[in-house]
Amino acid sequence: MITAQNLSKAYGKTTALQEVSLTIQAGELFGLIGPDGAGKTTLLRILGTLLLPDAGTAFLDGKPVVESYRAIRRAIGYMPGTFSLYQDLTVEENLHFFATIFGTSIAENYELIRDIYVQLEPFKNRRAGQLSGGMKQKLALCCALIHRPRILLLDEPTTGVDPVSREEFWAMLQRLKSHGITMLVSTPYMDEASLCDRVALMRDGQVLSTGSPQSLIEAFDRPLLAVQADDTYRMLTDLRQFESTYSAFAFGHAVHLSLKAPVWPELVQSYLLNLKHTGVSVTPIAPSIEDVFIHAE
Amino acid sequence: MIKPLLVFIRKEAFHILRDRRTLIILLGMPAVLVLLFGFAISNEIREAGFAVLDQARNEPSRQLTDRFRASPYFTMQEGVQTQAAMEAAFRKGSLKLALVIPPGYGEPPVSLQLVTDATDPNTATTLSNYASAIIRQEWAGRATGQQASALVEVKPLMLYNRELKSVFLFVPGVMTVILMLVSAMMTSIAITREKELGTMEVLLVSPLPPALIIVGKVIPYILLALANTGVILWLGTAVFDMPMRGSYLLLWASALLFVGTALSLGILISTRTSSQQVAMLFSLMVLMLPTILLSGFIFPIASMPLPLQVISNAIPAKWFIIILKDIMLKGGGLSLIWQESLILLGMTTFFIALSVRSFKTRLA
Incomplete structure (x- = not known):
């Protein structure tokens, strides 16, 4: 579903990615694990068609990220690392806005987000800026899902979120797998690796190893x-x-x-x-x- | 594509309406500025300290002095009679202008001396103009035949603004500054805010064409700018008797054109900057300052050094102020303002072309 081949990217003299290659199967929940500065965000942005790689190629659903960026943008849901919803709009207005600009409606895909949205519904008239960290991330996930993407790219969705909400968030991702959505999630929390089907450990712009959490531990x-x-x-x-x-x-x-x-x-x-x-x-x-x-x- | 655009505009309107403080400033500022310029900051000078050093002490000199006494522009400082007293009064600041009448005044050729406090050159120039006018009036009344024509050389007729009312200058000026502020600065801030918040990332990933993102963001500000135009026009004509001799349709069309120019500048700035602070500083330095200083709003372009006069041609505000004055004061039609309008149109096209070139469908 997602393949990256020798992706490299540098910002000036700083190397952010160095020859990164990955293959992610359809329907997989794949974790990018690594500390800050490992290159996770850069990799996600290249895959999300927001950055051009300096070298290497990547394909989403068989389409090259550089040339077919328009088609890919319709097929993916992307949740950036910073909270990227409108703080002065209410929960419902945010969701409605993102549904409309993706050419769909809340009602049409309510099924997909119901599990998550029921927790937000009591606060639907509250401004997004006044939600707790965990709630904000759930709303952002709803907004990223509202157009029923086949691929979901989540950049550190659980950073700055309390442990209970983190656990809930991962449980939601597990449930989304049943809808056949391929998910690529980055996180600096090592303990979250065990919640993924497969992970890639990243450091200094390089992938150290790839595999299921169990196989990585066994290989040690x-x-x-x-x-x-x-x-x-x-x-x-x-x-x-x-x-x-x-x-x-x-x-x-x-x-x-x-x-x-x-x-x-x-x-x-x-x-x-x-x-x-x-x-x-x-x-x-x-x-x-x-x-x-x-x-x- | 229509529905996403409408939703986008509605979202943008929410941003504006829910940011109460900014909204109050944006709506209140035009009114405050017009009233400030109208009542407080006036180029007209009244009751300036004035003294006569009369060395002639004859009938004609007394008549001239009386004429000054009667003028609303001057207040006679009766105690100042000698050269020393005059100098002291100037130093104190109570005296702004002194008239020195030499011995033997009354028989042509006449030579009079005007002494002004030129620490504030604008006031000094204005006052000496007033005084010259009074002297010419005096002689126009007295002299006959040849003498009159020899003495009263110039009789300036202030076309369109006989009383040199400053309101005629500042209404177009304030309108220009406000439209620049709302259209250019606010849009550049609004667009960079999305970059700063990270929402631009999501908008870019969405299937929305970039043009629609920009149009959606800009339309509410066009409405806001036009509302401001209305407020300023109404205050100018209703409160300060600014004449409106031309066509309203043409005036609104020109305002829309200038809003377009300002918006294209705002968009251009937002494509080149990535934080709200930088966008705001950039707008202030590159747009607002020249608009205020080089457009002829406060300082007449004709009295600028040549290099600045050349630069002023690149300031959109200069052309808009000319258009406004042509329509409002001269009652001019399209035939009078087509050149200026064409210049603004050309600038707009140029800035939009530049913005389109540097707008990125990706980050950085």
Whole structure:
């Protein structure tokens, strides 16, 4: 449904995308996971026909994004990263406006947005600017869906939204899958990766790896230890000197240590105790998507 | 395509109507400006401090002094009789103009001296004009035959504005400034606001043609600008007795043409800028200042240095002010204003062509 081949884009001297290739199947819920500045927004804008790539090609539904941008614009729903509805129009006026400019009506496609819109209906006469963050995103999703697009491009829809609303939002996306809509969602939250069918991990304009969340975790084949001590920062520097260390990163109050080869946890513990660390605990753990991401080359 | 356009216009009207503060400013400003210019900022000067240093002290000199006393433009400072007193009064600021009558005044050839406080050159020029007129009147009444023609050389007749009323100048001027403000500045801000909010991204992705986006955004501002034109016209004619000698149809058509020019400038600015602040500053610097300073509204173009006179030709406001004056004061028809109208039309086409070239169907 969506293919990107060696897409590159630079803003002046800053490289935003470097040879990115992706293939997304029809009906897939695909996640672009990566921190700010990874190139997610640039990629979405190129696919959404809003930016021209410097090099490479991309196809949506078999149509090239540069040449067939008019046809593609009719087939996609796009939700930009910033809240992009009219704050001084009410919920209903916003929805009506976007329905009309896409040549349809609320009634015609009410079926598709009903699940989401019922939550907004009590506030339909409230100005969009006065909605909570979660509500705003639901309204934006409604507006992006109102013309029944076959492809939905969502740029960080859950950024700045409370955890409960985030969960609800993802549940809505899951339900939209049953309507056969292909969705490409970008997010900086690693924990949201597990909610996607497949993900691409992005960093510095490059795709590190692609696959289902499960397969990415399974492909992580290095032993992983969670290490805690009273002085986390000194421990981190010490662990990086440890001979078997592959990489070590702070992870909340602990340090996640990936090893070149299996090592007894006690060996790590005694190494730290020798360096006069206190409160040391070492436990083997299963990797998460975040581990896959930060320990990736 | 009609329905999306109507919905777009309605949306834009909501933006304008719901932003109460801006709306009050936009509707109230023309009235405030006209009243301000009409009552407070007047080029006419009344009761200026005036003194006579009469060194002749004869019948003719007393008659001339009486004539000045009777003038509403001057208030006699009776205490100022000597050169020293005059200088002191000028320094204090209570004296704006002094007339020095030399000994032996009364027999031609006559030579009189007018002394003015030229710290404010406009006032000084106006006052010395008033004074010269009074002196000429005095001699026109006294002299006979040859003497009169020798003395009274010029008798300027102020066509169209015999009393040199400033209202005739500022009504067209205020109208021009307001139309520029509403049409150019407000539209450039309204369009860049969509870029800033990110809604432009969604509009671009929609199947709406870019032309429709622009037309939809612009129409409510055209209506607002025309409403302002009406308010200014009504205040000018009803409150300040500005004559309206030409055709109303032609006047409204010209206003619409100028609104078009201003809108095309606003659109051009919005295609080149991406934030509301930049659009506003740009409009103020590049549009409003020249409109106020170089259009002949406040400073006469004829008295500008040559380079500025050349530049003033590129200011649309200059041509619109000429058109307005031709219609309102001279009662001129299309035959009188077709050249200026053609210039405005040409400018509009040029700016629109430039905007179309730089309007992007994509971001950045």
